[in-house]
Amino acid sequence: MTQFLAFILLIGPLIFVHELGHLLAAKLVDVKVVRFSLGFGPALARIQLGETEYRIAPIPLGGYVTLLGQSPDEPLAPHEAHRALRNRPLWARYLVLGAGPLFNLLLPLLLYFTFYLGHTVIAPPVIGTVLDDSAAATSELRSGDRIVAIDGTDIHSWGEMQDHVRAAPDREVKLQIERDGVRFDRFVTPRRSVVKNAVDEPEARGMLGVFPWVYAPQIGIVDTHSPAHEQGLMTGDIITSINGEPIETVEDLERELTRQGTALLRLTYLRAVPVRGELGTYWWYASHHARLLPRHEGGASTGLLPANTFIRTVAPGSPAAKAGIAPGDRVLAVGDRPVTRWETVAVMLDRQGTKPIDLRVQSPGEAPRTVRVEQEIRTHRGIYKQERSYLFFGAEPYAKREVPPPEPIRGRVTYAVRSAVDETLSMLGMMWTSLRQMVTLERGVDELSSVVGIFNVAGTAAEQGPGQFLLLMALLSINLGFVNLLPIPILDGGHLMFFTLEALRRRPLGQRAREVASAVGLVIILVLLLIALRNDITRFWMD
Template identity: 25%
Template sequence: MNENPGLLLTVFAFFLVLGPLVFVHEMGHYLVGRWFGVKAESFSIGFGREIAGWTDKRGTRWKLGMLPLGGYVQFAGDMDPSSRADPNWAALPAEERNRTFQSKTLWQRALIVFAGPAINFLFAILILAGFAFAYGKSVTPPVVAGVLPGSSAAEAGLLPGDRIVSVDGERIEWFDELGRRIAHRPDERITLRAERAGKVREFDFKIGVEIQKDRFGNEYRIGRLGIMSAKPVMRPVSLVEAPVVAVERTGDVVRLMVATLGQVITGRRSVSELGGPLKIAQVSGEQLSAGLDDFIFFIALISINLGFINLLPIPMLDGGHLLFYAIEGIRRKPVNPKVMEWAFRSGLAAVLALMVFVTVNDLASFGLLG
């Protein structure tokens, strides 16, 4: 029987995930902007018509928008929330002009933009460091304790006692690393190297496929080798080491995202698996009902996702701005305003099209499109 967390819990959990993460992201832009003396005219959680807000003593309007699917900081000198320059900013009095975003040096503007994704990564690292300190780190050796009959590992010839050395050239140090290299690649061929009796052997075979269903009824296609480890070994992690472990785990998540994106682009993974806000809302509710630890870990994953996506070189996203700043640095002059406007319009169209596409995917996955 499927356990449905219910609509109210799902909506509550969604806002509990998205609201703080958007706030953290935009606060990164805001704080670094203030550090460089840029005035923030508005700080918004959500887009569209304002439903609540106040103005602080610095003249910044803090507000909530009608559409709670993101946010923005609009700095002085910006024509709109996408940070396109107001053509009249240069005519402002010197004191006001010096407080605009456009008056700052290239590296200062780049840091202000980069601060948003960066703080999402730092937020996730803080959470993962807490988990590492609380629960320790798995240091189970990558030694095969058992092989399931009929599994891909059995057909390839792996035996108990084999020590996994690498997968597709990537070194394997601990047993749990093997799962992270395999789970997202069902039915793909790999080259695995294992040490047996002092000699390294090479195995070339297809990863097996396991269909898993969670207690909420969701099905997942998981890559499996069909091998078992010895008894798991957990090592305590000190407060000093915890951030290091957290950075490593964040790197693993980013590598998984890059690999998954590559699979979608090359057609090895169906675009129907892409999820949007509705899917995030569904999983938010499920993770909250599963327990506080699961929910907090999910927040860390979404924070990494938010940071990663915003660094993609797409106009309208932070990565698009950084791309133009890189071009400006190479050319020693800003990109032509007309080119910028065309790029941002195209980027907006692409982002909106993607939002529509993933929303349709979400509706289809919920069985609401027939």
């Protein structure tokens, strides 16, 4: 029952808005509206207001507006002939038939606006992690730097910064940076990276090589003869202070070790200890102390290394396990490129795809070795039962990290309007690309979904909360508007196509031609519906 109510709440407003568009446009150009119906079948409730009957019907799979003179062979009373749709100017007919899809395309602006207006905080444009040998590293950007402006445009969020950078591959941009309260300019050229977008289209993007999160000062140890190992420190321990100086990030750890040189180090660190409870196993971080005297081996050596490139877990049977990678191993290089951050490893593995790639790794107490890895393509289904493919490596690093605290949004209404427009245009672009891919056979029809699929995902979206429900409604509204504009007879877009042909030919299309085109359109719709129904049955009931 809950799922059925969610389904009605999801599609009901979409049907109402679509038919309301037709109704208001018809009233605007003085076309008589005979009936406005939500649902199909015999009326459950009806009311006559003026010349129009408004009704609710029991089959909630659509709705319709009956207009005077909508059919070419409909008999007309002489005193009402001027109000028939077929007798109105071409521009008026365009407006009436196009208003339904147009209202569906405008509704997401309101839905997205409502969704984003509920946001009160946003991720700040503060750099957390800088990739090795990236554009940011070359320009000496650091963890903690705040990007204030790009090419003179103020930047207020991490998302705004990403959008500006992605739009400038291989093009120099001027960044205004704030560091320790001081502002200065840096000229940076984001490096071109070709990635696949949400519809699997290759897209050139500019990349700075920065991430918003910072890593905890978690350590890894491979030298079993180092002072750190001899004092009982282990991979995964988190350093909280050195000689009384607080350590908060892995960058703090590296800087403080360099600053202390060969001096005796008094360390405070945390070690995770599993504790069993009634509801499961918890990790308790117990505080410990150690004293280290660095060794003189071409510089001060403690054996303390950032844990970010140390392997924490390896999935049995995974490509990493088959290559001989084990928990506790440290990744030194990918191919011929040395790495100090796991993000570099992830980016290079992603670029390599399923092709073999060599990794230089080192186990505790052993010499470095080279292993060859071939990643696999695996699939998973999300909460909406959509199947997605991904590259699987099978090893996860020590990655205790955090992002800077979110900041209040300045100008929430402006932010909501801009985000709503951007999101709507982005979705329209993706749908156009998906349609082109289907027409050119670049994409299959296995992603099509019918009313059965909508019924199933409605309940899931409702369980996720009002925000996700609004987002799903906006997506379906865009779909409904977009699909109805397709030039397929029996759809609104088919009628608009007939009007366009009439404008080009300077006379209406013949009745026989209309009937044949409508029959073809009906066959196309029925075939697509059957394919979509088959997809939904397979997706939801034949797992």
